[in-house]
Amino acid sequence: ENSHAEDRLLGLTREHIQQLNAFFCTSIAELAKQLKLRQRVAATAMVYFRRTYLCNNYCRMDPRLVYVASLYLACKAEESLVQAKHLVGHAKSYRKWPYDVKDLLDMEMVLLEDLDFNLIVFSPYRDLVTYLADSGVETPCAQRAWGALN
C-alpha cells in the first residue's frame, strides 16, 4: 500500500480515499447518463479513473478534472464521440466546475501517459445480455444481475 502516501500524510484515511473513489465513479455514471452515453462508456471511464489513482495521489491531481477527462477518453476509446466543448458544458451544468477545454485536453494527455495507453477495457455487458437470454431467468433476477454488474 504505497499508493496515496502523500494523501495519507495530508490526513486522508483509507476510508476517505474509498469514499472519493466511490463518489467520483458515481459522478461519472451520472454525467454519462446526462449525456445519454452507453453504459459501457461509463464503465470504461470508471476503470480509467481508478487506474489513474492507483499511481497518483488525490492531492496531486484534481479528481474533479480527472473524472471528466476519464469520461472524455472513454468516449473516444469506445467510439461514442462527444465534443470536448459539449462535455465541458455538461460538466459545468452538472456541478460547479472550474476548468475549460484546454485543461481537459491537457489532462487527457496526462491520463494517456499514466494509463500507458492501455485503453481497452473489456466489459461483460454483452456477455450478460447473451447469458440472460440463454438462461431464461425472470426479470427480477435479471435486474439483480444488472445491479451487481453496475
Place this chain on the structure above:
Amino acid sequence: MATAAAAAAYPPPRTSATDGLPRLLNNKYRLERRVGEGTYGVVYRATELASGQTVAVKVRGGAGRGGAGTVGGEMRPDDSEEGVPSSALREIALLLELRHDNVVRLREVTRDLSRPDPAAAAAAAAGGRYSSGAGGGGGGGGDSAQLFLVFDFVDMDVHRLMQLYPALGANAALVKYLTYQLLCGLDYCHRRRVLHRDLKPQVEGGWGVRNLLVDVRGGGHSLKIADFGLSRAFGVPVRLLSPEVVTLWYRPPELLLGGRLYGSPVDVWSAACCVLELSNRWPLFPGATEIDTLLKIFEKLGSPDEATWPGLADLPHWRPQLPRYPGRSWEEIAPRLDPAGRDLMRRMLTYDPAQRITAAAALRHPYFADIGPLLERPPQL
C-alpha cells in the same frame, strides 16, 4: 509505406522534408524524410540515434498548423479542438496489444518532449496538477495532442514488390508463403479480438501508407500487417457504426450492401482480394463506385441469392432487380493458383459471412499442407 524512390515519383511534398517538425525528436530519433501519408497521419523515416536502427515515425493528431496536419489541403475533422483523435487512440491501444511476427511492431509512443509538458505547465501554475485555469503558457491543446508512434521500419511493401518483380504472381511458392503469413497475422489479430478493417496492397491516388509490408532483409520475405488506423477491438459480433470502412476494392459484399453488423469475415474477404491481386497482378474487383464494385463481384462470382446467402434480403442496399450473373469459373478467376489454392479462395470469397472460412480454419486448409519446408527455407524471387 513507400520507399524513397517511390516517394520521389510523387508530387513534391511541402517545403521541407519534415514540415517544420523537429528534425530531432526527443534527442532520440532523427527524422529524415517523409515517406507516406495514411488516412490519419504522416509517416517519416527516421533513425534511432542510440542504435542506428531505421524506424518509421508516424505523427498522429494535433498538428492543426503546418503541412503535417493537412491531408490534400484539407484539415482533418477531428483536430485541435478535440485533443488526440479517437482513431489514433484506438490504433495505439490495439497495437500495444499485438506482438506477432506478421504484425508491424509498435516500439514506442511518445510526444515531443521539447514542447511544454501539459502536466508540468499546470503544476507550475498551481503547485501540483491542480490547474488554476490560467495555466502555464505554451503547450496549447493543439500541439500537445500530437503523438509520435515509432514503428520498426520496413521498406518494402506488397504493391512495390509486385511492380519490381512482374513475375511474382507466377512464383507459386512465394505467393503461398506470403498468403500464409498474411493469414497468420490476421488469425493472430482476430484471436486478440482486433479487426483490421482496411487490408489492401494498393493505395488509391498513389500517395499513401501501404499496409502490407514485406521485410526483405535476410533473404526471407516476411510479411507484416500495418496501419491499424481503422481497426477496432470487437466483441463478437460487432454492432457497427459506419459501414464505410474498408477501401472500396477490398470491401466485402456485406458492407457494400449496407450491412451494419459484421466481424472478422470482413478481413478474410479483403485478404483474399489481396492474394488474388498478388497472383493475377491485377486487382480483383477494381470498382469505381460501391455499386460498380458490387457488380464486378457479382460478375466474377455469380450473383448471390437467398439460398447461398440467408439474410441477403434484409440488407439495406440489396435490390432484387440488381443484374444477375452466372459467375465465372475459378480457373478463370485464379488462373495461376493450384486447385487447392482456388478452393481456399472460393471459401474466403464466400458471400455469406457466416459461411466464409475463418483465418484460423484457412491456415489448416490443404493449400498449406506443404507449408512446412517453405517456412524453413523461405522461397526466393
